[in-house]
Amino acid sequence: MESQALEQAKEIDRKKSAGETLGALAGTTVAIKDNMATIGVKTTCASKMLENWIPVYDATVVKKLKEADAIIVGKTNLDEFAMGSSTENSAFKTTKNPHDTSKVPGGSSGGSAATVAAGAVTFSLGSDTGGSIRQPASLCGIVGVKPTYGRVSRYGLVAFGSSLDQIGPFARNVSDAATLLDVLSGYDPMDSTSINKEYKPLTDVLGSDIKGLRVGIIDELKGPQGFQREVLDAVDETAKLLEKNGATVGNVSIPASAYGLSAYYIIAPAEASSNLARFDGMRYGLRVEEQSAALTNEATRQAGFGMEVKRRIMLGTYALSAGYYDAFYAQAQKVRTLMINDFKQAYENFDVLLSPTSPTTAFGIGEKTQDPYQMYLADVCTLPTNIVGATSMSVPVGVDDNGLPIGVQVFAPPLGEEVMFQVASAIEEQANYNAVPVVGAF
Amino acid sequence: MTITISKDTQFEAVIGLEVHVELSTATKLFCGCANDFGSDPNTNVCPVCMALPGSLPVLNERVVEFALRIGEALDFDVPTQSVFHRKNYFYPDMPKNFQTSQYDQPICMDGKLEIQTSEGTKVIRIERAHMEEDTGKSTHVGSSGRLHGADYSLVDYNRAGVPLMEIVSRPDISSSQEARAYVSELRAVLKSIDVSDVKMEEGSMRVDANVSVRPVGQEQLGIRAEIKNMNSLRSLGRAVDFEIARQIALVKSGEPVIQETRHWDENAGKTSSMRSKEEANDYRYFPEPDLVPVVPTDDMREMVHSSMPELPAQKRTRLVDDWNISDSDARTLVSNPELYEFVQVAVSIGGTDIAKDATSFAIIEVAGELNEKGLAIDVAPITSENLAQVCTLVANAELSRNQAKTLLGYLVDRGGVVSSLVQELGLKQVSDTGALEAIVDEVLAQYSDDVAQWADADEGKRKKLQGFFMGKCMAQSKGQGNPQIFNSLIESKLGN
Numbered sequence: 001m002e003s004q005a006l007e008q009a010k011e012i013d014r015k016k017s018a019g020e021t022l023g024a025l026a027g028t029t030v031a032i033k034d035n036m037a038t039i040g041v042k043t044t045c046a047s048k049m050l051e052n053w054i055p056v057y058d059a060t061v062v063k064k065l066k067e068a069d070a071i072i073v074g075k076t077n078l079d080e081f082a083m084g085s086s087t088e089n090s091a092f093k094t095t096k097n098p099h100d101t102s103k104v105p106g107g108s109s110g111g112s113a114a115t116v117a118a119g120a121v122t123f124s125l126g127s128d129t130g131g132s133i134r135q136p137a138s139l140c141g142i143v144g145v146k147p148t149y150g151r152v153s154r155y156g157l158v159a160f161g162s163s164l165d166q167i168g169p170f171a172r173n174v175s176d177a178a179t180l181l182d183v184l185s186g187y188d189p190m191d192s193t194s195i196n197k198e199y200k201p202l203t204d205v206l207g208s209d210i211k212g213l214r215v216g217i218i219d220e221l222k223g224p225q226g227f228q229r230e231v232l233d234a235v236d237e238t239a240k241l242l243e244k245n246g247a248t249v250g251n252v253s254i255p256a257s258a259y260g261l262s263a264y265y266i267i268a269p270a271e272a273s274s275n276l277a278r279f280d281g282m283r284y285g286l287r288v289e290e291q292s293a294a295l296t297n298e299a300t301r302q303a304g305f306g307m308e309v310k311r312r313i314m315l316g317t318y319a320l321s322a323g324y325y326d327a328f329y330a331q332a333q334k335v336r337t338l339m340i341n342d343f344k345q346a347y348e349n350f351d352v353l354l355s356p357t358s359p360t361t362a363f364g365i366g367e368k369t370q371d372p373y374q375m376y377l378a379d380v381c382t383l384p385t386n387i388v389g390a391t392s393m394s395v396p397v398g399v400d401d402n403g404l405p406i407g408v409q410v411f412a413p414p415l416g417e418e419v420m421f422q423v424a425s426a427i428e429e430q431a432n433y434n435a436v437p438v439v440g441a442f
Numbered sequence: 443m444t445i446t447i448s449k450d451t452q453f454e455a456v457i458g459l460e461v462h463v464e465l466s467t468a469t470k471l472f473c474g475c476a477n478d479f480g481s482d483p484n485t486n487v488c489p490v491c492m493a494l495p496g497s498l499p500v501l502n503e504r505v506v507e508f509a510l511r512i513g514e515a516l517d518f519d520v521p522t523q524s525v526f527h528r529k530n531y532f533y534p535d536m537p538k539n540f541q542t543s544q545y546d547q548p549i550c551m552d553g554k555l556e557i558q559t560s561e562g563t564k565v566i567r568i569e570r571a572h573m574e575e576d577t578g579k580s581t582h583v584g585s586s587g588r589l590h591g592a593d594y595s596l597v598d599y600n601r602a603g604v605p606l607m608e609i610v611s612r613p614d615i616s617s618s619q620e621a622r623a624y625v626s627e628l629r630a631v632l633k634s635i636d637v638s639d640v641k642m643e644e645g646s647m648r649v650d651a652n653v654s655v656r657p658v659g660q661e662q663l664g665i666r667a668e669i670k671n672m673n674s675l676r677s678l679g680r681a682v683d684f685e686i687a688r689q690i691a692l693v694k695s696g697e698p699v700i701q702e703t704r705h706w707d708e709n710a711g712k713t714s715s716m717r718s719k720e721e722a723n724d725y726r727y728f729p730e731p732d733l734v735p736v737v738p739t740d741d742m743r744e745m746v747h748s749s750m751p752e753l754p755a756q757k758r759t760r761l762v763d764d765w766n767i768s769d770s771d772a773r774t775l776v777s778n779p780e781l782y783e784f785v786q787v788a789v790s791i792g793g794t795d796i797a798k799d800a801t802s803f804a805i806i807e808v809a810g811e812l813n814e815k816g817l818a819i820d821v822a823p824i825t826s827e828n829l830a831q832v833c834t835l836v837a838n839a840e841l842s843r844n845q846a847k848t849l850l851g852y853l854v855d856r857g858g859v860v861s862s863l864v865q866e867l868g869l870k871q872v873s874d875t876g877a878l879e880a881i882v883d884e885v886l887a888q889y890s891d892d893v894a895q896w897a898d899a900d901e902g903k904r905k906k907l908q909g910f911f912m913g914k915c916m917a918q919s920k921g922q923g924n925p926q927i928f929n930s931l932i933e934s935k936l937g938n
């Protein structure tokens with residue numbers, strides 16, 4: 001990785017002195033969540049299963065970064081196979097929150113969030129299946145975007161929940177996030193679910209007037225259970241700031257979001273149980289050899305996967321089993337349809353929606369590891385966006401009494417990134433967030 | 443209605459066939475790797491078909507086109523959209539440990555195929571045909587050659603991701619003869635539309651049979667067994683016959699037939715249990731989230747429709763009508779495309795008048811001879827021009843049939859120019875009535891005793907006598923006299 005980065009840097013220097021055109025990201029450094037394939041560089045997914053796996057190909061997003069002259073300086077820690085909300089499920093390392101090293105950075109893209117928050121890189125890539133970009137962005141006080149499903153190619157992203165996964169940017173401000181997302185967006189013939197469309201640069205919409213825009217606060221995502229008071233207040237504050245700038249603010253209901261968490265914890269594990277079946281010790285990755293192929297498979301999976309991954313494989317296998325499919329998977333798909341309709345209705349009256357990104361600010365390391373359900377609740381505000389395939393992003397707006405960052409989530413309909421970034425940049429300007437982490441290059 | 447079983451109870455078999463066909467597209471179903479039989483192991487592989495983490499499938503459009511052709515040929519409905527599912531189970535030769543296949547929304551539904559049976563034409567309904575990927579190929583190394591008891595196994599992933607169509611018939615087949623006729627006709631159809639090389643021996647066509655029996659008159663179906671591992675039409679016939687007999691014997695002795703998968707052992711000539719329904723996998727099918735629904739465009743449908751070649755049944759009807767040949771000869775030609783091509787060229791040179799002769803000479807004299815030598819027709823010395831010329835000589839009565847056969851024998855062996863061979867071999871037929879009359883007169887004079895018997899002879903006796911004189915005349919002419927002219931001369935000279 002290091003030698004590749006130095007090579008890239010030299011190449012950019014050469015281009016510059018030769019007067020050649022430089023890519024959109026020349027002069028920047030990027031870190032990549034370690035579940036995206038990087039040619040010749042280990043891609044572990046923070047799992048013993050892939051501890052020594054070296055891809056023979058680059059993910060499409062990695063190719064795009066290289067073409068745009070970004071220098072890729074590292075791979076970042078995550079919850080194993082992106083399953084978790086605190087990065088504590090990594091098989092290798094514990095990542096700490098730069099604002100308070102006794103707290104988690106959120107997850108699953110905790111490493112990418114902490115790296116950007118600490119100023120170690122210009123920006124980073126995360127992947128978001130139920131909130132894995134937005135929630136750590138919120139906990140680390142930076143901007144994180146989950147783009148519309150199909151806007152960014154998934155080719156080379158090690159799959160967790162294929163119908164929910166989406167790669168997106170982390171940055172310290174809305175403008176940087178827009179710059180990076182502009183580079184990442186676009187049709188990829190290698191990903192059948194990628195949208196065949198040309199995109200207008202998001203950097204063009206930043207700072208434009210929000211007068212007359214209609215902002216809706218989602219009723220179901222403001223507690224009171226489990227929601228921190230300061231977080232809810234921050235959403236109201238943000239709405240007021242927008243109102244002051246000419247937006248109209250109202251309340252809106254997404255009734256089906258009550259079932260979002262349940263639907264998510266059926267669909268994502270179901271897809272994961274199938275996606276992770278390929279790790280059998282036969283072709284790559286960990287191999288614990290036993291007397292037969294079946295026993296080798298069993299022993300490899302036993303040794304290679306951590307607790308949370310096993311838990312989700314079991315959940316998903318169960319949900320798809322004969323006799324249970326209709327009660328679980330089919331029902332979850334119905335919730336999906338209901339939620340899509342609810343959001344559609346909401347967008348008849350509103351341009352963007354607002355909610356907390358995370359019900360609380362960063363929690364303590366070890367605080368929720370013994371209670372998976374509490375951990376799952378950390379994504380209650382973010383996962384609706386994945387279920388409906390739309391876009392949303394987290395923007396830092398302030399800190400709680402302990403100085404921990406608070407993020408607000410802006411929702412837009414599928415392919416509504418322009419209006420979302422327009423509102424996000426207004427929020428950024430008004431909120432004037434400026435908390436400095438205790439760890440980092442500042 | 444339950445029928446009491448006695449030793450005299452008559453049984454009938456109910457058979458459905460599942461046929462897997464490897465499609466002969468240039469590349470695999472979901473990646474750009476070559477779909478190539480016979481490459482070195484694990485050379486036609488890439489991140490997608492090896493299921494490397496992060497790789498994604500992209501549907502090969504040619505496969506959809508091939509499926510549409512099959513849809514046309516077997517009279518299927520092709521719904522607006524079809525959907526891929528994941529069929530989940532662990533097996534080392536399947537890189538993703540799920541097979542991407544179609545489930546409740548296949549690309550082809552409700553087709554049919556006509557077959558010829560001893561009782562005439564029968565329509566076999568076909569429930570569905572769907573696209574799916576093939577698995578890799580395992581070789582179990584060790585004394586047994588099967589997984590159980592092997593020392594170790596080797597896997598070649600070249601075949602992983604090769605496109606397959608699975609064609610599932612309704613249980614409309616009632617005997618091993620019908621099963622063979624169905625597979626044979628299906629093979630001819632698939633070959634004619636150029637979607638597969640359909641070789642059972644090489645595994646590009648694989649047939650599984652669902653067999654059950656029930657007393658004649660009983661509505662309810664019996665418990666079925668699925669038979670696998672039949673590598674030829676012959677073994678399909680044998681396996682089905684064995685299984686029918688086995689099940690009837692079980693039912694007669696009051697024992698239950700078990701729903702299970704059975705393995706056909708060609709050498710032992712019997713089926714044996716592989717796994718029962720209780721051991722069967724729960725495949726946990728769900729829609730493949732990495733692919734979008736398959737929606738063939740109107741343009742694609744039209745392109746396929748307008749480019750469909752003549753199907754075997756249509757071709758047979760045309761040949762019987764236009765060439766005036768028998769159904770059985772038409773069947774032979776249609777099932778042997780090279781032989782058909784050989785005759786077709788001859789007919790295009792010599793005209794449809796020679797088609798009947800050309801066909802029968804080609805089937806018996808040419809193909810028969812070549813078969814014995816193990817030679818393919820397209821590399822044999824004889825040409826279609828040769829055949830056309832020989833047939834024309836016969837039609838013009840310049841060559842007898844027997845002479846034609848002799849001549850064709852020569853041509854099959856070493857080729858040559860027909861006109862010079864006729865000279866060289868002295869094969870020209872004499873049709874000059876004057877010359878032939880002299881021979882007839884000579885023969886009748888020589889055998890006057892026999893001629894004397896003619897007047898009082900009955901019809902049978904006369905036939906015999908005529909044949910006798912004929913033989914003498916032909917011998918006298920060294921086989922070159924035109925038999926028709928000889929015959930009419932003999933008749934007119936002997937009178938009534």
Ligand SMILES: [Zn+2]
Nearest residue numbers: 473475488491
């Ligand atoms: Zn491939």
